[in-house]
Amino acid sequence: MHLDLYFFAFAIPAVVFAGMSKGGFGSVASFAATPFLALILTPGQAIGLMLPLLIVMDVTAIKVYWRKWDWPIARTLILGAVPGILLGGALFGFANPDVFRFLIGIVAIGFVIYQLAKSRGLVPTPKVKMGARGGIFWGGVAGFTSFISHAGGPPATVYLLSQKLEKTTFQATSVLVFWAINALKFIPYFALGIFSPETFKADFLLIPAAIAGVFIGAYLHKNISEKLFFGITYVFLVVTGAKLMFDALL
Numbered sequence: 001m002h003l004d005l006y007f008f009a010f011a012i013p014a015v016v017f018a019g020m021s022k023g024g025f026g027s028v029a030s031f032a033a034t035p036f037l038a039l040i041l042t043p044g045q046a047i048g049l050m051l052p053l054l055i056v057m058d059v060t061a062i063k064v065y066w067r068k069w070d071w072p073i074a075r076t077l078i079l080g081a082v083p084g085i086l087l088g089g090a091l092f093g094f095a096n097p098d099v100f101r102f103l104i105g106i107v108a109i110g111f112v113i114y115q116l117a118k119s120r121g122l123v124p125t126p127k128v129k130m131g132a133r134g135g136i137f138w139g140g141v142a143g144f145t146s147f148i149s150h151a152g153g154p155p156a157t158v159y160l161l162s163q164k165l166e167k168t169t170f171q172a173t174s175v176l177v178f179w180a181i182n183a184l185k186f187i188p189y190f191a192l193g194i195f196s197p198e199t200f201k202a203d204f205l206l207i208p209a210a211i212a213g214v215f216i217g218a219y220l221h222k223n224i225s226e227k228l229f230f231g232i233t234y235v236f237l238v239v240t241g242a243k244l245m246f247d248a249l250l
Helices: 005-024 030-037 043-064 071-094 097-119 132-149 153-162 167-191 197-223 226-249
Strands: none
Touching: 005 030, 005 043, 005 197, 030 043, 030 097, 030 132, 030 226, 043 097, 043 132, 043 167, 043 197, 071 132, 071 153, 071 167, 097 132, 097 153, 097 226, 132 153, 132 167, 153 167
């Protein structure tokens, strides 16, 4: 990892965009930073770089949405995430980087396909609230996808949408869930050697971009449509996801 102008030309927009999603759009698209960074870094470097910054964003967003969350719903997802995180850690210990490039690409494109299908009514929105078992299951999926690419937002959202939460409660609950999931990932990331001295140096330099992104997102939460934000995200994810999959298969 070389901290030169080329690196920051990718890293700063990626981190700001992730912060915007954290601060205003349910954290669902914050993982878009990982496939973007994986274009110039190894998958391990990309997820390692983003985790401390995501934790900074989570702490900042928690202050914005303090105690506006639904704790029982958040708790269910957090408990379910633990086995998913353990599974992700086990896979990371045995897989080569191209496996993770391919998985990150699949998750990126799969997210877009899922969202477009849902918007056209091909994926029905749950008409009744899921119980604790549903929350544990989707929490487990969120823990796994979060571990490999910080992409826990979509599966967690499946459960959150079934709870019929008000917009701000939904956002606050999502913020709390991913603060906990990201904190839980830190120890296995450290044990697997995902972090490096360069990781923390880069993170320190990118903290202002992370915090700025959260506040920009909180502002946009009230002032622009989600349709515009996610439309840009979808194009971004398809391009980067396809590139990662192509590179992994070469």
